[in-house]
Amino acid sequence: MHVPDGFLDAPTSIATGVVAAVAVGVALKGARRELDDRTAPMAGLVAAFIFATQMINFPVGVGTSGHLLGGALAAILVGPFTGLLCMTCVLIVQSLLFADGGITALGTNIDLMGVTTVALGWLAFVAARAILPKRTSSVAPAAAFAALLTVPASAMVFVLLYSLGGTADIPIDTLAAAMLGVHLVVGAGEAVITFFAIASIVAVRPDLIYGARPLIARRELEVRVSEASA
Template identity: 55%
Template sequence: MHVPDGFLDLSTSVATAGVSAAAVATALRRSRTELDVVGPAVPGLVSAFVFAVQMVNFPVGAGTSGHLMGGALAAALVGPATAMVCLTVVLVVQALLFADGGLTALGTNVLLIAVVTVLVGHVVTRGALRVLPRRPGSVAVAAALGGLVSVPAAALVFVGLYAVGGAVPVDLGTLATAMLGWHVLIGVGEALITGAVVSAVVASRPDLVRSLRGTRRDLVVVDADGRRTTVPATVDEPAAPARAGMRRPLAVALAACAVVAGGVSLLASGHPDGLEHVAGVVGFGDAARDSAVAASPLADYAVAGVGSPVAVTVAGLVGVAVTALLAAGAVRAVGRRRVGA
């Protein structure tokens, strides 16, 4: 749901930029406590993964596609404040290097994807964990529910923004129905991806999943006679910082990001995403304007002058590297400011 330039008027775009800037500034301050556990490498990896998976549009039917937004996923792994920072970095890289989303619409995209999906996804995840059994396996289910709800929530926020400053008069009821209908379907894909990724991380490195805190991890104790006893334990804080012993798992995870961005992305659906499809059907698709960086050598996730599919592969690898470095650098700077405070 990357909003292009032209869908919203300038005053609305400026207002969303102001709200987004305030939200991200607050998130930067609050992320300092979250970074004590994971350090800068994990947020960098989360940002790179979201960037990579967002390159893989999946079909949702009737010539429409969707892609991961990643708010609930990032919040489950690194906490909501750090997740906002991670997704903001992703959106800035996409807008500046790949002409994905307009420059004047950057604040709108940060609001919808980095703020709304993170906050809604986090709130739904935490609410679900209050109801589900307090076990690590519940975190993946809760995060999937958060992902499912976060996507249509962001779609409805866009409808609200369009009602205030839409470029072309349209029937708002029709717009809301179309946006909600398609983005519920896209939310199902979001839920499946989010649940699968969180489940995999819980199984391999549960210390990296911030949403695990407060859940119960059953410990199996074997006595001298070979008898097994299950001892319930509560996961509140990790026994040691999650950054310990991270070199190998980070390398494996970064390689997975490279495979997704450089290889799996070649299989992405070529159909328009939910917002683009709705804009065409409802009648404001022609209001879209090309980004000011549309002539970027990496525009549209391809390298100018390089034949496809190599162009897509190279662009994906560059995007993963740049996103990971920028996100890790941003959170590292936040950590240093805290130490120096």
């Protein structure tokens, strides 16, 4: 999913860079409401985990592999604003130190793997959390659903950007079919990884998961009400 230098023309790369800069600026302000004594330490761990797991590729087809994007996972663990900052840090380090994604395409990669996956992942998670039973065991399935959506969505955003400023003459329908086919499989893998990562934390410390806090608060309120009634 990392876009290298030269895939998009200069105007498109500049535009995506501006969008990324604005999004990161908004996230810097929004993260102040999310960071506390639990979220702050988790943010560093989340960034390190996503960086490490993105280095592990799994085969998708002949000559094709995929890796965890992690935007949905980051948003659910530490909140959408802090999650975007985590993803941005990971992508900057990968671009500057490991040549994974071009420097001129850094804004594009932040938009694709950061803004898109974090925003859509968080919205999908909140929607699934509202539908599923109001207990912490629902957090992992909701997270998996969110992760499943974000990967092909990110691929389709890339196709849209390529249709606007791609530097090679590739039929857009062919590109869309190839990207969607591969990234549906990658999304399934991301859903599995996200499910087990969230489920393992829910089993021991659900209070560390930002997205689970409303459910925990609801459960505590119900306990207090039942005790008061007794």
